[in-house]
Amino acid sequence: MPVVCSSCEKKNAVLKRPKTGLSLCKDCFFWAFEEEVHQTISSARLFTAGETVGIGASGGKDSTVLAHVMKVLNERYSYGLDLMLLSVDEGITGYRDDSLETVKRNQQQYDLPLKIVSYQELYGWTMDAIVKQVGLKNNCTFCGVFRRQALDRAAMMLKVDKICTGHNADDVAETVLMNFLRGDIARLRRCTAITTGSEGAIPRCKPLKYAYEKEIVLYAYFKKLDYFSTECVYSPNAYRGHARAFLKDLESIRPSSIVDIIHSGENLSVKEDVKMPVQGTCMRCGYISSQKLCKACVLLEGLNRGLPKLGIGKHHKLLAQEPLTEKEEKKLKAVDF
Numbered sequence: 001m002p003v004v005c006s007s008c009e010k011k012n013a014v015l016k017r018p019k020t021g022l023s024l025c026k027d028c029f030f031w032a033f034e035e036e037v038h039q040t041i042s043s044a045r046l047f048t049a050g051e052t053v054g055i056g057a058s059g060g061k062d063s064t065v066l067a068h069v070m071k072v073l074n075e076r077y078s079y080g081l082d083l084m085l086l087s088v089d090e091g092i093t094g095y096r097d098d099s100l101e102t103v104k105r106n107q108q109q110y111d112l113p114l115k116i117v118s119y120q121e122l123y124g125w126t127m128d129a130i131v132k133q134v135g136l137k138n139n140c141t142f143c144g145v146f147r148r149q150a151l152d153r154a155a156m157m158l159k160v161d162k163i164c165t166g167h168n169a170d171d172v173a174e175t176v177l178m179n180f181l182r183g184d185i186a187r188l189r190r191c192t193a194i195t196t197g198s199e200g201a202i203p204r205c206k207p208l209k210y211a212y213e214k215e216i217v218l219y220a221y222f223k224k225l226d227y228f229s230t231e232c233v234y235s236p237n238a239y240r241g242h243a244r245a246f247l248k249d250l251e252s253i254r255p256s257s258i259v260d261i262i263h264s265g266e267n268l269s270v271k272e273d274v275k276m277p278v279q280g281t282c283m284r285c286g287y288i289s290s291q292k293l294c295k296a297c298v299l300l301e302g303l304n305r306g307l308p309k310l311g312i313g314k315h316h317k318l319l320a321q322e323p324l325t326e327k328e329e330k331k332l333k334a335v336d337f
């Protein structure tokens with residue numbers, strides 16, 4: 001016998017909400033999902049009327065749902081925001097070229113301006129070329145650091161006031177777990193913040209911070225949104241993979257684990273005397289950095305010098321303080337990484 005929607009009590013339920021366990025019809029689910037995002041946005045005062053907001057768009061399910069929901073809510077609640085899509089082309093053949101086609105279709109479907117910046121034009125390197133040089137072990141470190149800056153640069157070009165990204169509750173909980181397991185106190189403190197980057201960088205926020213990945217998939221599916229679901233061809237990221245698998249196990253036993261971990265992260269207090277990195281600016285490119293050179297410049301220097309591991313792990317400190325002298329470089333080349 002069909003189950004009746006527990007919200008409207010009229011239509012038949014088509015799904016059981018992963019977050020609450022309630023059986024809902026399609027329309028009640030859409031409404032509940034959108035209202036929760038609106039709650040997140042309004043209670044954290046993420047935006048102010050008149051702002052230009054860049055939506056980080058990869059063509060994947062999270063950013064496609066984010067773009068759709070932001071457009072719906074901006075109209076429903078008259079946020080008064082100028083929305084646009086910002087995309088980064090990492091130069092990954094067989095993955096990003098296809099997903100960018102999805103973003104271009106989204107641009108038409110949602111009638112939003114789109115700006116694409118590429119690693120090739122910003123750094124002179126594509127991820128395809130980087131992987132050829134560094135292999136498949138640390139590629140995501142390069143990619144993550146470069147993407148962060150690339151998105152900021154695209155936002156600056158378009159005079160965007162804020163960037164919002166499609167990070168969902170599962171992503172945030174995974175990051176809390178990873179930073180906890182690594183003992184990375186500075187990141188642990190920052191990673192649950194709904195808005196980051198107020199000191200000099202363009203503020204970034206996560207309107208889907210409390211939205212479960214499973215619900216994002218359901219929303220995209222029932223709304224028939226056009227998104228790209230293939231995994232990156234260079235996606236090893238083993239550590240995050242373990243955190244993800246662990247989180248999925250926890251979720252299957254207790255669905256609230258995801259949001260509970262986020263709340264734990266939010267409520268962690270760091271002792272007064274714990275030393276935190278001081279933010280300054282990179283002496284080469286001017287991007288915010290707690291070292292003399294920002295991470296992207298260190299990684300780029302390594303790539304251009306044929307020392308791709310320079311920015312990875314403990315050796316990066318050396319370069320971050322001072323550019324290498326010839327003698328130091330020779331010494332470094334002799335080190336077996």
Ligand code: SF4
Nearest residue numbers: 140143144232234235
């Ligand atoms: Fe970049 Fe790694 Fe993500 Fe691929 S999986 S897009 S290489 S960060």
Ligand code: ZN
Nearest residue numbers: 282285294297
């Ligand atoms: Zn820099």
